Amino acid sequence: MPCEEIERGAFDTPEFAAWSAAYVLFAHITTQVKGDKHPDLLRQKGGLGPPYVAMLDARGSVVGKLQETRDVAGFTAMAAKAAVCAAELATLATAAAAGDVAARRRLFVRRLELGAYATMDDANADLAGFDDADRAAIDQPLYDFSVRLRIDAIGSKRDSAACGKAFALEIRAGRTFKGDLQRLQSYWVFAAEHARSTEDVLVAERAVAAIDELLPANEHARQFTAQLRAEIAVWKGRK
Amino acid sequence: MNKLVGVVGVLVVGLSVATPSASAQDDELSTLKARKLASPFLARVTWHLDYDLALADAARSGRLIFAYFTRSYAP
Numbered sequence: 501m502p503c504e505e506i507e508r509g510a511f512d513t514p515e516f517a518a519w520s521a522a523y524v525l526f527a528h529i530t531t532q533v534k535g536d537k538h539p540d541l542l543r544q545k546g547g548l549g550p551p552y553v554a555m556l557d558a559r560g561s562v563v564g565k566l567q568e569t570r571d572v573a574g575f576t577a578m579a580a581k582a583a584v585c586a587a588e589l590a591t592l593a594t595a596a597a598a599g600d601v602a603a604r605r606r607l608f609v610r611r612l613e614l615g616a617y618a619t620m621d622d623a624n625a626d627l628a629g630f631d632d633a634d635r636a637a638i639d640q641p642l643y644d645f646s647v648r649l650r651i652d653a654i655g656s657k658r659d660s661a662a663c664g665k666a667f668a669l670e671i672r673a674g675r676t677f678k679g680d681l682q683r684l685q686s687y688w689v690f691a692a693e694h695a696r697s698t699e700d701v702l703v704a705e706r707a708v709a710a711i712d713e714l715l716p717a718n719e720h721a722r723q724f725t726a727q728l729r730a731e732i733a734v735w736k737g738r739k
Numbered sequence: 740m741n742k743l744v745g746v747v748g749v750l751v752v753g754l755s756v757a758t759p760s761a762s763a764q765d766d767e768l769s770t771l772k773a774r775k776l777a778s779p780f781l782a783r784v785t786w787h788l789d790y791d792l793a794l795a796d797a798a799r800s801g802r803l804i805f806a807y808f809t810r811s812y813a814p
Contacts, residue, residue, distance in 0.1 A: 503809045503810070506807075507778055507779075507780040507809070508779075508780070511780040511783065511784075511807075512779065512780055512783060516784070517783060517784050520784055520805060522802065523802050523803055523804065523805040524787065524793055524796045524797045524800065524802050524803070524804045524805070525784060525785065525786045525787065525804075525805050525807075526786065526787045526788075526790065526793035526804050526805070526806045526807070527781060527786040527787070527788055527806075527807045527808075527809065528788075528790065528806065528807070528808045528809070529772065529775050529776070529788070529809055529810060529811050530808070530809070530810040530811070530812075531768060531769075531771070531772040531775070531810070531811045531812060532768050532812050533765070533768045533769055533772050534765065537789070537790065537791075538790050541790060541808070542808045545806065545808070547808050550808050550809045550810045551807065551808065551809055552807075552808040553805070553806065553807055553808070554806045554808075555803050555804065555805060555806065556793075556794075556797070556803065556804040556806050557797065557803060557804070558794055558797035558798035558801075558804075559794070560790075560794055563803065575805070579803070579805075582803055583803070586803060
């Protein structure tokens with residue numbers, strides 16, 4: 501029981517009580533109780549499952565993740581790296597506030613990458629004052645963020661079908677997701693399933709190529725793309 | 740790790756619908772939440788349990804947030 505181990509272990513020591521005074525302590529409990537605030541915060545902050553320990557700045561950017569031991573020595577190592585990342589963001593924020601356009605763009609993208617925004621509205625709030633050149637410069641990261649939000653919100657087969665349809669249309673329009681590996685797999689599978697239902701050769705071939713590249717050694721992926729290739733050949737034969 | 744299977748798993752979970760025992764399940768989840776909130780570690784030092792308040796405290800104090808993510812409905 502890893503959560504109990506850290507709670508009854510590291511968190512229950514005088515050493516932690518002394519060490520933690522330098523930080524704001526925040527415990528997020530995923531409860532599945534309806535109405536709880538921020539029910540998806542673990543995933544939004546880059547956690548795959550509990551227990552997950554991270555350092556956040558005051559904007560909610562994940563400036564450090566625990567990759568060391570679950571004890572004060574590990575927390576100290578994480579905090580040292582977090583301080584470096586937080587300092588980078590603070591430097592960018594200072595430069596952005598002074599009118600440095602490149603810093604403003606870089607700061608926004610870093611915050612996107614670091615999970616500072618929970619919704620597109622949150623992100624858009626920081627886009628106030630961005631001109632067309634700014635928006636063009638951050639277009640891909642912002643699109644990736646929108647795809648991430650849509651994938652994370654999927655809760656039913658209908659949702660995944662709707663996402664697949666939207667992704668296929670966007671691929672046809674020349675837009676493709678370039679985000680993290682886990683969501684990339686979902687993205688291409690959903691797009692492929694839509695392409696399969698509409699016999700969309702272009703999107704299906706793009707999906708096959710992408711999945712083969714992402715998961716070259718995965719047997720299930722190999723079977724999936726082999727089946728899709730066979731279907732594409734049939735569709736082409738009919739045209 | 741088989742991510743494709745993972746994707747399918749997400750779909751299957753998403754297809755679950757409310758059952759006649761949903762209310763009992765809600766009660767059980769609330770009980771488990773209350774039990775988690777009574778965990779001794781939360782009493783040894785001061786933890787924020789509200790994300791927005793933690794952010795506000797960090798902004799006010801200039802400190803970074805040490806964030807611990809756990810759950811109440813499973814070990």
